[in-house]
Amino acid sequence: MKGLSFIKDHGAWEIRNGAEVNVWKDSWIPEIKTTLSKPDLIQLNDINMVNSLFNIGTKDWNHDILDLCFDSAAKNRILQIRIPSYDVDNFKWSLNKNGIFSVKSLYNSLIPADPNTNISLWSSIWSLNVYPKIKIKIFIWKCLHDILPLGGRIFVVLPSIDPTCYLCKEKVESVYHLFLECNFARVVWFSLPCGILIHSIPFQSFRDWFLNGDNMMSQWNELHFSWKDYSAFVVWFIWKARCEKLFENIDPDPIRTVSQIQQVVLFYQDKQEHSMPTSRTSNTHHQVSGGSPNLNMDHSRWIISFKCDFKSHDTNSGIGISLTNMAGICCGSRALSVSCMNQEQGSLLAALEAVKWCKSNKNSFSE
Numbered sequence: 026m027k028g029l030s031f032i033k034d035h036g037a038w039e040i041r042n043g044a045e046v047n048v049w050k051d052s053w054i055p056e057i058k059t060t061l062s063k064p065d066l067i068q069l070n071d072i073n074m075v076n077s078l079f080n081i082g083t084k085d086w087n088h089d090i091l092d093l094c095f096d097s098a099a100k101n102r103i104l105q106i107r108i109p110s111y112d113v114d115n116f117k118w119s120l121n122k123n124g125i126f127s128v129k130s131l132y133n134s135l136i137p138a139d140p141n142t143n144i145s146l147w148s149s150i151w152s153l154n155v156y157p158k159i160k161i162k163i164f165i166w167k168c169l170h171d172i173l174p175l176g177g178r179i180f181v182v183l184p185s186i187d188p189t190c191y192l193c194k195e196k197v198e199s200v201y202h203l204f205l206e207c208n209f210a211r212v213v214w215f216s217l218p219c220g221i222l223i224h225s226i227p228f229q230s231f232r233d234w235f236l237n238g239d240n241m242m243s244q245w246n247e248l249h250f251s252w253k254d255y256s257a258f259v260v261w262f263i264w265k266a267r268c269e270k271l272f273e274n275i276d277p278d279p280i281r282t283v284s285q286i287q288q289v290v291l292f293y294q295d296k297q298e299h300s301m302p303t304s305r306t307s308n309t310h311h312q313v314s315g316g317s318p319n320l321n322m323d324h325s326r327w328i329i330s331f332k333c334d335f336k337s338h339d340t341n342s343g344i345g346i347s348l349t350n351m352a353g354i355c356c357g358s359r360a361l362s363v364s365c366m367n368q369e370q371g372s373l374l375a376a377l378e379a380v381k382w383c384k385s386n387k388n389s390f391s392e
């Protein structure tokens with residue numbers, strides 16, 4: 026019923042043949058949104074459709090009938106309607122530029138404006154710097170709209186299933202529980218290098234946590250990493266642990282999950298050049314992070330990324346090299362300082378170092 030009244034509020038008829046529009050039930054008089062009540066007069070018994078207001082056989086208004094039906098203001102507005110000589114009555118929808126009704130525009134107008142579903146929510150999801158990009162963005166979008174297929178939701182339509190959390194077997198599985206309340210999730214958050222104690226932070230919901238967590242933790246901005254990117258990775262890997270338990274019966278291990286999160290986070294920190302060497306005083310190659318790549322991963326293909334951060338020919342430049350598997354998980358990284366004449370030479374040196382690094386680990390690679 027609410028939808029019907031919305032349609033009446035946001036649409037109006039353009040009169041052409043007058044045969045489709047009801048005088049008393051439809052919106053057709055310009056600037057009059059409410060329907061009019063039919064005067065209780067026997068002469069008006071047959072006045073129902075707009076064409077019954079015309080002089081017979083024409084599209085001219087019958088002034089006598091108009092006087093009986095409407096007050097002078099409504100009558101004047103009706104007389105201003107210009108009626109084309111062709112076509113049938115046309116319903117114009119005000120919520121679309123083309124005037125054509127659509128369910129989408131009706132839906133959008135019916136859903137109350139929610140500050141968290143506005144453009145800033147979308148932009149905060151789509152600007153996430155994560156990998157796999159689309160998968161995690163869609164996943165976070167589902168989390169924020171509480172539409173993940175979790176036990177608690179499925180139980181509503183399939184009461185035969187067990188809605189209990191697969192990770193702790195204690196409470197009903199929900200977005201809030203799985204990512205923030207579950208003992209497994211709490212251990213993961215706390216075991217991260219930033220050591221987040223969930224219960225020490227005031228938040229209303231998972232959405233509140235995700236969108237405003239950095240404001241709730243005064244120390245976060247000192248960590249030089251986007252809260253939303255970081256949280257997206259954490260939540261993603263908790264989800265993977267849950268799915269591994271559900272589909273492969275692999276017992277959840279918070280240390281393994283933390284390690285996976287850290288590998289990805291370090292990789293992105295490298296990418297953002299936050300871990301490039303700051304000391305440029307030596308001409309010798311200097312390893313500052315990583316080491317031999319961790320190749321005990323069950324993936325047969327690898328991606329080597331390298332970059333040179335050239336400043337000038339009289340100061341050392343930084344080279345970053347990273348190894349990731351096809352899941353986007355960082356399995357090793359190196360950062361060196363080198364002396365070079367220009368960006369091109371620096372890039373070539375970076376490529377050379379990457380090849381040397383691959384060669385020195387080729388036995389591990391081929392396994």
Ligand SMILES: [Zn+2]
Binds near residue numbers: 190191196203207209
């Ligand atoms: Zn749980």
